[in-house]
Amino acid sequence: MTTPTDDAVRTRVLDAADRLYNARGIQAVGMDALRAESGVPLKRLYQLFPAKEAIVAQVLHRRHDLWTSLVEDAVATAPAPRERLLAIYDMLARWFDEDDFRGCVFINTFGELGTGAPRLAEIIRAHKADFQARVAELCADAGAPGSLAPQLAILAEGAQTTAAIAGTNEAAGHARAAAETLIDLALGRTTP
Amino acid sequence: MTTPTDDAVRTRVLDAADRLYNARGIQAVGMDALRAESGVPLKRLYQLFPAKEAIVAQVLHRRHDLWTSLVEDAVATAPAPRERLLAIYDMLARWFDEDDFRGCVFINTFGELGTGAPRLAEIIRAHKADFQARVAELCADAGAPGSLAPQLAILAEGAQTTAAIAGTNEAAGHARAAAETLIDLALGRTTP
DNA sequence: TACTCTAGAGAACGCGCGTTCTCCACCGCC
């Protein structure tokens, strides 16, 4: 049996960190808990990552990639712009149903650390800006005015926090219905 | 000079706790920082409150009362149901502009502590449920269908997180515009 | 003036944090 590569171990660590941080928050999870969950000794952890904040940053980057692919997979399921936008809320509904759903990691981390961790705050801000830009692209594809995109993004944000706190997935349906109304009105029937 | 009453000291402590927790989060603020900010000795703190969690709970209760009065003051400024609902988003815009705005305390605290503090999670859930119920009342007053209220609440939630992370108050305007569209469509012109 | 009682200042306590260091078992190599 060969020794695992650094990258393989890094992945194990980040998988464990993702699970723990999402379940309990950042500050509540110590390095020793991460060692226990990942099975990687403390010494090796600090050979692979310079500090805890770097691990958090990597977890956020991986979550950003995961989110992006979820969005892209969702929009890829529909050909028409209107349905491509709505597919995002269907994706949210599926996500909210997962057992370990505890809200958006970016919102939670920002709420916990705020501006006290500027590096992380910047990653969070960039993630949200990236999503808003993607929604804007999809809205432009649909021929909708520029004012629609931020409204749809706010619906997605609100659905995430509402679902997390309420512990139900109803918010996804409500957000989808609102989005449908806004999109339909923005496309074509500008004045009833 | 008479010695201050217990209630007066409690208020001083809760004022300080509110400032600190909102600025830095719950776990990042120790009891010693609270002692320094409030000027109340540690011994007295523990005479007035049984534990830190009780202080956090009180801070949340006060924030709930503050939020409720902000909402009621806002809706009281307008006579017509449509404008009463929209006044909530105007209130949000003013709130986002405050220097110490760092997002919704309830969302932030839930993100930080999650289900790890069941008492606090219940307070948070109850707060959000209360707001949703109030929006539902206002929607009913306007004669709108029941599906409108959760959509408007989700817009308010999304605006708060979006504004906090972006550091701007634009989200309030976007949410207001979306709310206006949804309300107008729900009232009367059900089918274009 | 002596004495009691209160309350404030801060040390103490046990623990857990992020990070570093020590020790030793085990590996390939001569």
Added chain:
DNA sequence: GGCGGTGGAGAACGCGCGTTCTCTAGAGTA
């Protein structure tokens, strides 16, 4: 068989946490 070196297990370190305890200065009373 000896041996240097890698890496794992976990102790150590300095600190801060939430909470409790000790000590002392001072006010009020006989």
